[in-house]
Amino acid sequence: MTGDATTIAPAPVGTVDRAGAAGADPLIDVRDLTKVYGEGATAIRALRGVSLVVRRGEFVAIMGPSGSGKSTFMHLLGCLDRPTSGSYRLAGREVSRLSRDELALVRNRQIGFVFQSFNLLARTTAQENVELPLLYAGVPRDTRVARARELLQQVGLGDRLGHRPSELSGGQQQRVAIARGLANGAPLLMADEPTGNLDSASSAEIMTLFQHLNRVQGITVVLVTHDMDIAAWSERVATFKDGLIVDDRPSAEAVPSAVREAATRGALTPEVRA
Amino acid sequence: MSLSNLLRIAWQALRRNITRSILTMLGIIIGVGAVITSMAIGAGAQAAVLAQIESLGANLLVVIPGAITTGGVNLGSGSRTTLTLPDVTAIAQTVPEVAGAAPYSQTSAQVVAGGTNWYTVVGGTTPSYTTVRSWAVAQGRFFAQADVDQATKVAVLGATVAQNLFPSGGAVGATVVVKNVPFKVVGVLAAKGQSGFGRDQDDVVMVPMTTLQARLTGQTWVNNIFVSATTPEAVPLVVDATERLLRLRHHLTVSQPDDFSVRNIADIQQVRIATSQTQALLLAGIAVVSLVVGGIGIMNIMLVSVTERTREIGLRMAVGARGRDILLQFLVEALTLACVGGLIGIGMGLLTAQGTSVLGHWPVLVSGFSIVLGFVSSLVVGVVFGFYPAQRAAALDPIVALRYE
Numbered sequence: 001m002t003g004d005a006t007t008i009a010p011a012p013v014g015t016v017d018r019a020g021a022a023g024a025d026p027l028i029d030v031r032d033l034t035k036v037y038g039e040g041a042t043a044i045r046a047l048r049g050v051s052l053v054v055r056r057g058e059f060v061a062i063m064g065p066s067g068s069g070k071s072t073f074m075h076l077l078g079c080l081d082r083p084t085s086g087s088y089r090l091a092g093r094e095v096s097r098l099s100r101d102e103l104a105l106v107r108n109r110q111i112g113f114v115f116q117s118f119n120l121l122a123r124t125t126a127q128e129n130v131e132l133p134l135l136y137a138g139v140p141r142d143t144r145v146a147r148a149r150e151l152l153q154q155v156g157l158g159d160r161l162g163h164r165p166s167e168l169s170g171g172q173q174q175r176v177a178i179a180r181g182l183a184n185g186a187p188l189l190m191a192d193e194p195t196g197n198l199d200s201a202s203s204a205e206i207m208t209l210f211q212h213l214n215r216v217q218g219i220t221v222v223l224v225t226h227d228m229d230i231a232a233w234s235e236r237v238a239t240f241k242d243g244l245i246v247d248d249r250p251s252a253e254a255v256p257s258a259v260r261e262a263a264t265r266g267a268l269t270p271e272v273r274a
Numbered sequence: 275m276s277l278s279n280l281l282r283i284a285w286q287a288l289r290r291n292i293t294r295s296i297l298t299m300l301g302i303i304i305g306v307g308a309v310i311t312s313m314a315i316g317a318g319a320q321a322a323v324l325a326q327i328e329s330l331g332a333n334l335l336v337v338i339p340g341a342i343t344t345g346g347v348n349l350g351s352g353s354r355t356t357l358t359l360p361d362v363t364a365i366a367q368t369v370p371e372v373a374g375a376a377p378y379s380q381t382s383a384q385v386v387a388g389g390t391n392w393y394t395v396v397g398g399t400t401p402s403y404t405t406v407r408s409w410a411v412a413q414g415r416f417f418a419q420a421d422v423d424q425a426t427k428v429a430v431l432g433a434t435v436a437q438n439l440f441p442s443g444g445a446v447g448a449t450v451v452v453k454n455v456p457f458k459v460v461g462v463l464a465a466k467g468q469s470g471f472g473r474d475q476d477d478v479v480m481v482p483m484t485t486l487q488a489r490l491t492g493q494t495w496v497n498n499i500f501v502s503a504t505t506p507e508a509v510p511l512v513v514d515a516t517e518r519l520l521r522l523r524h525h526l527t528v529s530q531p532d533d534f535s536v537r538n539i540a541d542i543q544q545v546r547i548a549t550s551q552t553q554a555l556l557l558a559g560i561a562v563v564s565l566v567v568g569g570i571g572i573m574n575i576m577l578v579s580v581t582e583r584t585r586e587i588g589l590r591m592a593v594g595a596r597g598r599d600i601l602l603q604f605l606v607e608a609l610t611l612a613c614v615g616g617l618i619g620i621g622m623g624l625l626t627a628q629g630t631s632v633l634g635h636w637p638v639l640v641s642g643f644s645i646v647l648g649f650v651s652s653l654v655v656g657v658v659f660g661f662y663p664a665q666r667a668a669a670l671d672p673i674v675a676l677r678y679e
Contacts, residue, residue, distance in 0.1 A: 080672045119588075119589045
């Protein structure tokens with residue numbers, strides 16, 4: 001990590017050439033994805049044929065009211081669930097028909113998760129929480145410890161390695177969760193309402209961190225939110241309604257400029273340090 | 275995930291709820307403890323009985339008189355008076371495969387030696403008794419055939435009697451008085467300990483059979499005849515031949531029943547072994563029941579644990595745990611519970627066995643096999659009862675688990 005404060009501060013959204021800097025290689029390539037819960041007359045069609053392409057290095061916000069299908073879509077993108085029909089190619093590999101164990105492996109190697117409620121293991125240190133994906137990847141202990149330490153330093157918690165979640169603030173807990181998401185070097189970070197449980201100052205910190213990871217490390221970020229202020233940090237906003245993507249455009253167009261400027265102002269004093 | 279990591283996770287999970295973990299282990303502790311204790315008591319009883327059979331005498335049978343019926347009243351086994359000293363001689367001399375035969379009659383009497391006295395059993399027999407009962411003489415000598423032939427007033431003291439009448443020694447050569455008849459002590463028997471029925475076999479004074487009959491009881495018959503066969507295999511043969519000989523000697527016709535019975539002491543002791551084995555089996559039953567109850571306890575707590583940690587399971591799955599990783603995690607946790615319980619149970623079992631031996635004066639014999647069995651059964655319980663909860667955890671849908679409140 002070599003970034004300093006100036007490189008971390010958000011640049012005006014929309015100026016990054018999405019297709020250019022990140023390359024044209026699609027990380028996520030979803031075609032006609034459907035998800036139906038139940039059968040017959042009571043069946044619920046949560047997704048009704050969604051197509052979406054996300055290139056490597058993009059920062060996409062997924063918005064939409066509750067019940068619009070955005071959570072279902074996140075679960076499918078996160079390989080936590082399998083679609084009823086359609087295709088999902090992740091990093092060039094068709095993953096929509098994989099077995100449970102194969103999906104677990106994909107989640108372990110390709111995807112980092114960040115949840116609204118952090119989902120850290122209680123009574124377990126920050127260090128051990130970050131080690132968790134490495135444990136399931138079969139990484140030897142020494143490497144695990146070193147990697148977890150490095151990641152925690154990267155998210156600004158180098159002095160909190162032995163702290164348990166209950167001893168950390170909400171923002172700090174979420175940073176541990178982000179470090180955990182990065183542990184296996186996954187190219188994709190999926191965040192489900194990552195700031196839902198945080199105050200605005202902590203929210204800005206977390207969003208700054210996401211933006212930094214996206215810009216500096218080229219990590220693709222897909223983030224679900226219902227909050228326009230949070231979506232303002234992204235480059236692109238896809239909006240769900242009734243199981244379909246009804247709107248997909250750069251956030252510069254999707255988010256009113258007044259909202260964007262107000263929301264991202266907090267990022268001027270980021271806590272991310274090398 | 276490696277075994278050491280699984281063990282560490284299990285250990286942390288169990289330490290988190292230490293009281294609950296210990297309570298859960300209680301069933302296993304009791305079960306394994308009961309396995310160790312029951313096997314120790316069973317093996318101890320068997321060893322003790324075998325030792326008693328040895329002490330009775332090798333390949334021993336005993337002839338006891340039959341019952342008589344007087345005016346419709348059956349006086350029970352042993353009431354007949356048809357066994358005689360010549361019967362003993364005849365058995366010893368004519369029945370094949372007989373190593374020796376000795377008569378035995380007894381009476382109870384106060385035995386006086388100088389200023390002290392002791393109430394004991396006075397037994398009459400012949401010198402063959404020492405070989406038939408494999409009973410050695412510790413001091414002096416046993417009386418000789420000549421003493422029997424001449425009905426001399428000599429006595430051999432049992433170890434207990436000698437100790438009580440002559441606490442400072444010097445029994446041999448002294449005189450003891452039984453029912454106003456003075457006897458010269460010629461020897462002291464070696465200590466033999468308790469009989470299979472708990473009686474102190476050393477609490478006895480032995481005198482020549484003829485002397486007992488003439489001087490103390492006035493009987494002309496003998497109460498029992500001890501017969502020793504040359505080999506264990508010959509015992510049934512000797513029983514048979516003795517029965518035929520005695521029927522002949524007692525002039526019994528074909529229609530008349532035996533006026534005696536011949537018992538194989540080893541058979542009687544076998545019954546006692548079977549009894550002690552039944553007791554051990556009962557304890558083993560308790561052990562099995564507590565192991566099952568312990569297993570159900572483990573299953574119950576593991577199910578609670580799986581429910582409590584649903585979100586944790588979901589998270590582990592999200593970061594890459596496969597079903598079998600989760601299955602193993604909870605199985606190892608159940609196994610750890612069962613194993614720790616098993617180890618504590620082994621300790622408790624050893625303590626209980628020792629306590630039974632020291633406080634209850636029961637013979638116990640702890641075998642390595644029982645310890646291995648106890649530990650293995652705790653492992654089996656852990657796997658059998660831990661599997662279902664672990665399977666349930668592994669089968670959870672990651673999305674549902676992550677959202678679980």
